[in-house]
Amino acid sequence: MGPPGAGKGTQAVRLRQRLGIVHLSAGDMLREAVKQGTPLGLSARGMMERGELIPDDLVAQMVEERLRDPEGARGFLLDGYPRNLAQARRMSEFLEGSGRRLDRVLALRLPEAELLSRLTGRRVCGTCGAGYHVVNKPPRRPGICDVCGNEVVQRADDREEIVRERLRVYTTQTLPLLDFYRESGLLFEVDATGTPEEVSARIAGALEEVPR
Numbered sequence: 001m002g003p004p005g006a007g008k009g010t011q012a013v014r015l016r017q018r019l020g021i022v023h024l025s026a027g028d029m030l031r032e033a034v035k036q037g038t039p040l041g042l043s044a045r046g047m048m049e050r051g052e053l054i055p056d057d058l059v060a061q062m063v064e065e066r067l068r069d070p071e072g073a074r075g076f077l078l079d080g081y082p083r084n085l086a087q088a089r090r091m092s093e094f095l096e097g098s099g100r101r102l103d104r105v106l107a108l109r110l111p112e113a114e115l116l117s118r119l120t121g122r123r124v125c126g127t128c129g130a131g132y133h134v135v136n137k138p139p140r141r142p143g144i145c146d147v148c149g150n151e152v153v154q155r156a157d158d159r160e161e162i163v164r165e166r167l168r169v170y171t172t173q174t175l176p177l178l179d180f181y182r183e184s185g186l187l188f189e190v191d192a193t194g195t196p197e198e199v200s201a202r203i204a205g206a207l208e209e210v211p212r
Helices: 008-019 026-036 039-049 056-067 085-097 112-120 160-174 177-183 196-208
Strands: 022-025 076-079 105-109 122-125 131-133 187-191
Touching: 008 022, 008 076, 008 105, 008 196, 022 026, 022 056, 026 039, 026 056, 026 076, 039 056, 056 085, 085 177, 105 177, 105 196, 112 122, 112 160, 177 187, 187 196
Parallel strands: 022 076, 105 187
Antiparallel strands: 122 131
């Protein structure tokens, strides 16, 4: 868990590689559905561009379908889901019904000013998906992908007005989940400032405390 720009995707990839479990990113799955023009993607496209949350039922169906896949039998890592109490309660019921449980909920924390800088500066190759940042990781040639040589663009949902709306939605709808998971003893809050390596080390420390 964590606000947009806190580094959930970066840390999720590192955890996936370390633990050897499937990584399910709700945002990536939705963007792929939009790209492929699936019924879900067509329904979600406008809402994503405005920074709104996708209806609970649509996202839950997508996530649960992936969790039923045999590749998730060894464990799974959820990134960007659940995002509100209704999704969290549905997830708990789904896992209980399939004989599984959550081991730990990691919540990344970062000041709003840094979140804005991270998100509005992000750029992505529209062809191969390689990621950049105008300050921290610019392409060698402005606007041109280092990997495939095609155009690097700003995602519609990384524009400042959309970023501010995404942060408002997170504060009002997702932040209450911290109390939900804190009461269940699953929550561990992680300082997301510093390098990806420093944040990874903090996450490793949180996972070492998970009871087996």
